[in-house]
Amino acid sequence: MTRGKPWAWVVFGLAALYFLLPLIATVDFSLRIRRGTYSLDAYLNVLADPRFQQTFSYSIFIGLTTILVGIFIVLPAAYYVRLRLPQLRPLVEFVTLLPLIIPAIILVFGYIRLYSSSSWLPLLGWQVGGQYIGGPILLTFAYVALGLPYMYRAIDTGLRTIDVQTLTEAATILGANQLTILAQVILPNIVVAVLSGAFLTLAIVIGEFTIASLLNQQVFGVYMQNVGANRAFEPAALAVISFVITWGAMGMIQLLARFAPKTARKE
Amino acid sequence: MPFWRRVRSGLSGGTLTALLGVAPFVAFAILFLILPTLGLVVQAFIGADGGFTLQNIVDLSQPQIVSSFSISLRISAASAAIGAVVGLIIALAIIRGKLPESIRSTVMTFSGVASNFAGIPLAFAFLSTLGRLGLVTVILKTVFGIDLYRSGFNLLSFWGLTITYLYFQIPLMVLIIAPAIDGLKKEWGEAAATLGATPYQFWRYIGLPVLWPNLLGTLSLLFANAFGAIATAYALTGSSLNIVPILLYAQIRGDVLQNPGLGAALALGMIVITALANVIYLVIRARAERWLK
Numbered sequence: 112m113t114r115g116k117p118w119a120w121v122v123f124g125l126a127a128l129y130f131l132l133p134l135i136a137t138v139d140f141s142l143r144i145r146r147g148t149y150s151l152d153a154y155l156n157v158l159a160d161p162r163f164q165q166t167f168s169y170s171i172f173i174g175l176t177t178i179l180v181g182i183f184i185v186l187p188a189a190y191y192v193r194l195r196l197p198q199l200r201p202l203v204e205f206v207t208l209l210p211l212i213i214p215a216i217i218l219v220f221g222y223i224r225l226y227s228s229s230s231w232l233p234l235l236g237w238q239v240g241g242q243y244i245g246g247p248i249l250l251t252f253a254y255v256a257l258g259l260p261y262m263y264r265a266i267d268t269g270l271r272t273i274d275v276q277t278l279t280e281a282a283t284i285l286g287a288n289q290l291t292i293l294a295q296v297i298l299p300n301i302v303v304a305v306l307s308g309a310f311l312t313l314a315i316v317i318g319e320f321t322i323a324s325l326l327n328q329q330v331f332g333v334y335m336q337n338v339g340a341n342r343a344f345e346p347a348a349l350a351v352i353s354f355v356i357t358w359g360a361m362g363m364i365q366l367l368a369r370f371a372p373k374t375a376r377k378e
Numbered sequence: 379m380p381f382w383r384r385v386r387s388g389l390s391g392g393t394l395t396a397l398l399g400v401a402p403f404v405a406f407a408i409l410f411l412i413l414p415t416l417g418l419v420v421q422a423f424i425g426a427d428g429g430f431t432l433q434n435i436v437d438l439s440q441p442q443i444v445s446s447f448s449i450s451l452r453i454s455a456a457s458a459a460i461g462a463v464v465g466l467i468i469a470l471a472i473i474r475g476k477l478p479e480s481i482r483s484t485v486m487t488f489s490g491v492a493s494n495f496a497g498i499p500l501a502f503a504f505l506s507t508l509g510r511l512g513l514v515t516v517i518l519k520t521v522f523g524i525d526l527y528r529s530g531f532n533l534l535s536f537w538g539l540t541i542t543y544l545y546f547q548i549p550l551m552v553l554i555i556a557p558a559i560d561g562l563k564k565e566w567g568e569a570a571a572t573l574g575a576t577p578y579q580f581w582r583y584i585g586l587p588v589l590w591p592n593l594l595g596t597l598s599l600l601f602a603n604a605f606g607a608i609a610t611a612y613a614l615t616g617s618s619l620n621i622v623p624i625l626l627y628a629q630i631r632g633d634v635l636q637n638p639g640l641g642a643a644l645a646l647g648m649i650v651i652t653a654l655a656n657v658i659y660l661v662i663r664a665r666a667e668r669w670l671k
Contacts, residue, residue: 224421
């Protein structure tokens, strides 16, 4: 058993102070809406606000759509790169890193410039009174881009732990076509990895502000910013709610990691 | 045998199927990552008359833009440098300081969450902590008699934003540097001690030189991370703090610079800086990994 060195405990204590104080302060502040007593009124105000319910459910909806579209785009690409097109791997990996390199505000600026001037790609958005409104479809694609690095990493890690080649051969012998193999053989085998990518995507998307705000989409992040500009105690309640969601999503990933297959195929 | 031929053609001949499978990814990358960014880069060099010009780049030298770049660069550098040093010390404490395993896993899990806890809620958390009515501000004033705001501190300022950014910068550093510290083999320390090296000499001549590329690489990653961040700053300060992403936000919203080409040039400036920082990170990381196998 190790006891730990004294200086290490001091460092840990100071770090704990810096990281826990804001959490404690936020919880404390969120309970102080009534003078002289703790109450949950700030939370009740938020939860009862129809704008909260609308924006939150809209964000969840966009988040789930983002995950589905993300899987549809990433899974076949990662699968075929692993199975047949290994020469494309460096290129694909570089592309999946792009959303980390290009700030979100640049991406959305690019979308607005590219898709508002002409309607050469339909359904992405429309002009309302001279202002460009990006639709839910454009918002979803933007969020797929934000989640791309995480979704690709998760799925690629999942594919590494199973024997893609043998599974594909076996399924082909049994007469399965490519679509069946992907949907009914590969996907169920890496479902844990896909889910961890999904939760990470959800955690990123659920409170996103910059892109949604510039596309004029009323999502949870934009609602939070509005409340922050106009109220005193409700923002703290929203911060607590949002931290619980992030914590929940990350906790699910940790939990899922325990069910993931541990035996990696050597390559 | 037709059966085996089918299996073989399914495995080696189906390049067309494979390309079809990669097609959605390629289309997505072109339409939503590459074209939008390239479009901005091109527009930065197009004048009001539609022809090629360098005027937009030259116009970046106006005082408001220069000062926004200066503030952004300083906040990113400060939060990256402090985040890297503090993160390194925390990682060293949990790994080399032999803290119990349970503390180590708690710190790593918490770092995973905290490094994603950016944006609007983070601003709210720090307003509740160090704002004018924040818990720490009030406690310092009533218990210790220290008036933070009278002594010149303001959350809506350079240092306020830097302290707030550290909340996701430090955990990111811990997450990235911990595996590198794990890679410092125990035998190196024992060998150095056998030869009579003091702990200082070990870190001066062995530990730090091995970690150095990783430290520099992560530093540039943290820098890019802070430079592109906007939501936290926007929720914290509104548009009172003139940093590049907030200026760009205002430009996209209402063309405050009154020149669309200049907006694109501003975006180009951001792309160049974050791309440069990230390329440094990727190149250095590739080199550092050779050492720590």
